[in-house]
Amino acid sequence: MVTGRAGYQSDGMRVIHRSGFPMTDEIIIETRGLTKEFNGFVAVGGVDLQVRRGHIHALIGPNGAGKTTFFNLLTKFLVPTRGKIFFEGIDITSASPAELARRGIVRSFQMSAVFPHMTVLDNVRVGLQRTLGTSFHFWKPVSSLRILDSNAMELLESVDLASFAQRVAVELPYGRKRALEIATTLAMDPQLMLLDEPTQGMSHEDVGRITALIRKVAQNRTVLMVEHNMSVVSTIADRITVLQRGQVIADGSYADVSKDPLVMEAYMGSADSEFASTHSSTH
Numbered sequence: 001m002v003t004g005r006a007g008y009q010s011d012g013m014r015v016i017h018r019s020g021f022p023m024t025d026e027i028i029i030e031t032r033g034l035t036k037e038f039n040g041f042v043a044v045g046g047v048d049l050q051v052r053r054g055h056i057h058a059l060i061g062p063n064g065a066g067k068t069t070f071f072n073l074l075t076k077f078l079v080p081t082r083g084k085i086f087f088e089g090i091d092i093t094s095a096s097p098a099e100l101a102r103r104g105i106v107r108s109f110q111m112s113a114v115f116p117h118m119t120v121l122d123n124v125r126v127g128l129q130r131t132l133g134t135s136f137h138f139w140k141p142v143s144s145l146r147i148l149d150s151n152a153m154e155l156l157e158s159v160d161l162a163s164f165a166q167r168v169a170v171e172l173p174y175g176r177k178r179a180l181e182i183a184t185t186l187a188m189d190p191q192l193m194l195l196d197e198p199t200q201g202m203s204h205e206d207v208g209r210i211t212a213l214i215r216k217v218a219q220n221r222t223v224l225m226v227e228h229n230m231s232v233v234s235t236i237a238d239r240i241t242v243l244q245r246g247q248v249i250a251d252g253s254y255a256d257v258s259k260d261p262l263v264m265e266a267y268m269g270s271a272d273s274e275f276a277s278t279h280s281s282t283h
């Protein structure tokens with residue numbers, strides 16, 4: 001039984017939205033006491049995290065904080081030792097990856113969802129076809145394939161890749177590959193997109209482009225991203241959760257967490273010293 005969520009009522013299995021309208025304070029995904037131990041070592045220790053629908057939520061923290069482990073728990077790459085995960089109020093702790101995809105939770109892989117030797121357009125067509133339930137549509141009239149093509153081009157335009165449509169994926173510049181990866185994820189029309197360091201290894205120009213792209217695709221969906229680049233986080237994140245040694249040490253807006261003494265201390269002397277340096281240079 002799910003209780004206590006504003007705007008929701010529960011009939012035990014399904015959670016029904018009373019107004020039938022998304023609310024700004026509606027929680028789309030939540031973890032309670034989520035824990036992962038590796039042979040007794042606590043990589044993620046009792047994390048309570050709430051992500052609001054429509055938000056870009058960033059998960060940050062120094063190296064070894066447990067970000068990747070947490071991400072892998074959410075996306076079912078790892079099984080939690082303890083704790084629970086709820087999506088739209090429903091316990092999905094034991095759900096299969098296929099069930100997550102059905103519910104609209106999609107992880108953007110670092111190029112693993114992209115066929116390197118296919119064209120950009122064909123990659124997106126495959127992604128769109130996959131969401132139709134089967135990859136074979138021999139019996140479908142030509143008109144439906146045209147619709148598929150126009151949808152694919154529309155999607156490519158939305159990620160600024162239309163001029164690369166006929167290029168082979170492997171030949172794309174790095175930042176464009178990441179844009180294609182986001183396009184193939186978008187083809188699945190996710191409600192919640194999970195991005196693991198989308199700007200990692202990018203040039204300054206590509207970082208700007210991907211940041212703008214994430215903001216654009218987040219207009220009608222929720223994004224939870226692990227991100228190292230503090231300027232990206234400060235630009236697009238509606239809310240930030242800071243992990244350190246597997247625990248949440250701060251949660252709030254960039255303005256709030258960046259002046260939190262625990263956060264400044266956590267980043268002090270670490271490789272990701274953005275917070276520490278930002279603040280030491282202003283004092």
Ligand code: ADP
Pocket residue numbers: 038041042043061062063064065066067068069070
């Ligand atoms: P982050 O992504 O924040 O840098 P990780 O989630 O990768 O941190 O790692 C958190 C801690 O858990 C680290 O100390 C790491 O060494 C440890 N860890 C991660 N995966 C494993 C594993 N499969 N086995 C043992 N320890 C692990």
Ligand code: MG
Pocket residue numbers: 067068069
């Ligand atoms: Mg990591």
